[in-house]
Amino acid sequence: MGKPTGFLELGRKTPARRGAKERIEDYLEIYADPPEDAIRAQASRCMDCGVPFCNSGCPLGNIIPDWNDLVYRGKWREALDRLHRTNNFPEFTGRICPAPCESACVLGINDDPVTIEFIEKTIAERGFAEGWVVPQPPATRTGRRVAVVGSGPAGLAAAQQLNRAGHRVTLFEKKDRVGGLLRYGIPDFKLEKWTIDRRVELMIAEGVEIRTGVHVGRDVSGPELLREYDAVLLAGGAEAPRDLTVPGRDLAGVHYAMDFLEQQNRRVAGDGVPDAGAILATGKNVVVLGGGDTGSDCIGTSHRQGAKHVYNFELLEKPPEKRGEDVPWPVHPAPSQILRMSSSHEEGGSRDWAISTVGFSGTDGRVEKLHGVRLRFGPPDPATGRRDMQTVAGSEFTLDVDLVLLAMGFLGPVRDDMLKQFGVGISERGSVATRGYATTVPRVYAAGDMRRGQSLVVWAIAEGREAAAQIDRELSSDSR
Numbered sequence: 001m002g003k004p005t006g007f008l009e010l011g012r013k014t015p016a017r018r019g020a021k022e023r024i025e026d027y028l029e030i031y032a033d034p035p036e037d038a039i040r041a042q043a044s045r046c047m048d049c050g051v052p053f054c055n056s057g058c059p060l061g062n063i064i065p066d067w068n069d070l071v072y073r074g075k076w077r078e079a080l081d082r083l084h085r086t087n088n089f090p091e092f093t094g095r096i097c098p099a100p101c102e103s104a105c106v107l108g109i110n111d112d113p114v115t116i117e118f119i120e121k122t123i124a125e126r127g128f129a130e131g132w133v134v135p136q137p138p139a140t141r142t143g144r145r146v147a148v149v150g151s152g153p154a155g156l157a158a159a160q161q162l163n164r165a166g167h168r169v170t171l172f173e174k175k176d177r178v179g180g181l182l183r184y185g186i187p188d189f190k191l192e193k194w195t196i197d198r199r200v201e202l203m204i205a206e207g208v209e210i211r212t213g214v215h216v217g218r219d220v221s222g223p224e225l226l227r228e229y230d231a232v233l234l235a236g237g238a239e240a241p242r243d244l245t246v247p248g249r250d251l252a253g254v255h256y257a258m259d260f261l262e263q264q265n266r267r268v269a270g271d272g273v274p275d276a277g278a279i280l281a282t283g284k285n286v287v288v289l290g291g292g293d294t295g296s297d298c299i300g301t302s303h304r305q306g307a308k309h310v311y312n313f314e315l316l317e318k319p320p321e322k323r324g325e326d327v328p329w330p331v332h333p334a335p336s337q338i339l340r341m342s343s344s345h346e347e348g349g350s351r352d353w354a355i356s357t358v359g360f361s362g363t364d365g366r367v368e369k370l371h372g373v374r375l376r377f378g379p380p381d382p383a384t385g386r387r388d389m390q391t392v393a394g395s396e397f398t399l400d401v402d403l404v405l406l407a408m409g410f411l412g413p414v415r416d417d418m419l420k421q422f423g424v425g426i427s428e429r430g431s432v433a434t435r436g437y438a439t440t441v442p443r444v445y446a447a448g449d450m451r452r453g454q455s456l457v458v459w460a461i462a463e464g465r466e467a468a469a470q471i472d473r474e475l476s477s478d479s480r
Contacts, residue, residue: 002072006044012112013042020347024303027188027268029095030343031118039122042115043071049106053330054116057104059462060086060093064101064116071119080127083120088157088461089199091128092182094121095191097458098293104330128198135205142166144475147229149216149418152180153457154448155235156203157464158471163208165472165480170229171208174215177269180237182457184262187297189304189343193269217418226422231443231471234432235464236418238449242408244289248360253367255279257294257407264301281307281403287370288312289357290407292335293342298405300344310349311399315408317377318353356391360404370399410454429453437467438474445471 015034017023023030046068054064063082070079083090094117105113127133144167148159151173163169177183179196204210214220225232241256243249260279267273281302288298291314302310319339327333345351354375362368374395378388412430413419419426425433425440431453432439432446439446447467448460472479 002046002048002069003044006041006072007047007107007111007114010041010045012045012115013038014115015118017343017346023189023343024300024347027304029192030189033125034118034122039119040072040074043068043119045107045114046072047107051106053104053106054101054114057330057332058101059456059459060465061462062086062101062120064114067123068114068116068119071123076123076126076130077132079123080132083123087120088160088465089153090120090124091195091199092153092191093458093461094118094124095195096182096186098332098456100332100456100458103332106330109329133202135202136164137206138164138166140166141168142476144168144231145170145229146471146475147172147225147232149225149232149234150180150236150448150450151178151210151212152235152237152448153182153460154237154450154464154467155180155233156199157461158233158235158447158468159208159464160203160206161465161468162471163203163206165468165476167230167472167475169208171210172214172216172220173210173212176213178210178212184265185258185294185297186265187261187301188265188268189300190297193265215418217416217421222418222421222423226443230475231445232422233437233467233471234418234422234424234439234444234446234450235448235467236413236450238410238412238431238454240411240414240430241406242411244357244406244408246357246359248362248367251360251362251367252365253362253402254360254404255406257288257290257298257405260405261294261297261301264305279403281305281310283308284402285400286310286403286405287399287401288405288407290314290409291316291351291353292407292409294409295405295407296342296344298407299349300342300347302403302405303344303347303349307349308402311401312345312349312351313355313357313372314351314353315356315375316353317375356389360401367401367404370401370404372397372399410449412453413450437463437470 015031017030048065052065067079067082099117101116102113146162146167146169148155148171159169159171178200263273282305286302286307288295299310316336321339327337355372357372359371360367374392376390376392427433432450437445447463469479
C-alpha cells in the first residue's frame with residue numbers, strides 16, 4: 001500500500017474536460033492529459049483492500065491495487081507490465097469502458113471511488129510514449145492455423161493471444177478497416193482512431209495476418225475456412241439493431257443510430273460519403289430514441305454537426321441519481337438503474353423519460369412529426385420483478401422533427417450467410433449458442449457480443465482472451 005492515508009487526505013479528481021463550446025467544434029478527445037503528479041496522487045487513494053472487489057468487478061480481472069501502488073511509487077514500467085498481464089488493450093478500456101471496477105471499489109461504499117479508468121489510460125499512454133510497448137512475436141510456431149472472424153475488441157484480443165501462443169492467425173474483417181465498433185461505432189471524441197491503428201501495427205509486426213474487405217459467408221465460405229484452418233473463432237459482434245415497428249417508420253429521416261455514427265466516423269477518417277445517402281443533423285431538430293451509450297454518442301455527434309436542437313427520449317422512467325436498494329455495492333448499475341450524465345449530455349439538448357413513440361408522420365415521404373405518449377409504471381411484480389407500463393391519459397403529444405435516430409440496442413448477431421454456412425446453433429436469446437466458447441459445430445468457436453449479446457468493451461476483450469485460451473488448449477493440449 002503506497003500511502004496508507006491517501007484515501008483520507010485526498011478526494012476523487014478526474015482529468016479536466018475541454019469546455020463544451022470548444023469541443024463541439026471538433027472530433028478530438030474531450031479530456032486533457034493530467035500531469036503525472038495528479039495521477040500519482042489519485043493512485044494513492046487506493047486502499048489495497050484485503051479483498052479487492054475491483055478485481056472481480058472488472059471482467060478482465062485486472063490486478064488494480066498492484067498497478068495503483070506501482071503508479072504511486074513512480075514505477076511506470078512495472079505498472080504497465082502488470083496491466084498487460086490481464087488486458088491486451090488498456091488504451092481502449094481506459095477511454096471507453098464504463099468502469100464496473102469503480103462501481104466495485106471498496107472506497108465507493110461511503111466515498112467516491114478511485115479513478116481507476118484514468119489511471120489505466122495514463123499507464124498505457126506512458127508505455128507507448130516511453131517505447132515500452134513493442135511487438136512480442138512468438139519464439140516458436142505450433143504449425144496450427146486459426147481464423148478469427150471479426151476485428152472488434154473480442155476478435156483483436158483473441159488474435160493477439162493465439163498468435164503469441166505460436167499459432168498462425170488470420171483476422172478477417174468485412175469492412176475496409178480494422179476495429180469493428182471501435183472503428184465505426186464509437187465517435188472519435190471518445191476514441192481517436194490512431195489508437196486502433198497503433199495497436200494493429202504492433203499485431204502485424206507480431207505476425208498476425210489481417211485481411212480487410214473480406215466478408216465471410218460471401219467472399220469466402222464457412223466450409224472453406226474449416227478446410228484451410230484448424231479452428232475458426234466467430235467474433236463478429238451483435239449487429240442486428242432493435243427496430244421500432246410503428247406507423248411512419250419507413251419515412252425518410254428515420255435511421256438506425258449505427259448508420260449515422262458510421263458515416264460520421266468515415267468523414268472524420270477522410271472518406272467521402274455520397275450526398276445522396278448522407279445522414280446529417282445540421283440545422284435539424286433531432287430526436288434520439290434510447291438512453292444508452294449509443295444514444296449518447298448520437299447526441300454528441302449531432303451537436304458537432306450543428307443540430308438545431310437534440311431531444312433524447314427514453315422508454316423507461318428516469319432512474320435515481322444514486323444507487324437504489326436493487327443495485328447494492330459492488331453491483332455495476334445498468335443505465336436504467338442510475339442516472340448518468342455523459343459529456344454529450346453536458347453539451348446541450350433535452351432529455352426526457354417514460355415516453356413511448358407511437359408513430360411518425362410527414363409529407364412527400366419525409367418525417368416531420370413524432371407522435372408520442374407518456375407512460376406510468378406500476379409496482380414490480382413479486383414473481384418476475386417486471387413493472388407494468390400504462391399510458392397516461394391525455395398525455396399524447398406531437399413534436400416537430402427532421403431526423404430520428406434509433407438507438408434502442410441490439411438483438412444479437414445478424415443471421416446472415418456466415419452463420420447459416422457454419423450451421424451453428426442459436427441460443428434462446430438469439431446469440432450463437434456455445435459450451436464454454438465452443439459452438440455446436442466442431443472446431444468452430446464464438447466470443448464477444450456474438451456469443452453473449454450486446455455488452456461492454458471490457459467483456460469483449462475478456463471473452464476474446466478466454467476463447468483464445470480454450471482454442472489453444474484444444475489445439476495444443478495445454479495453454480500458457
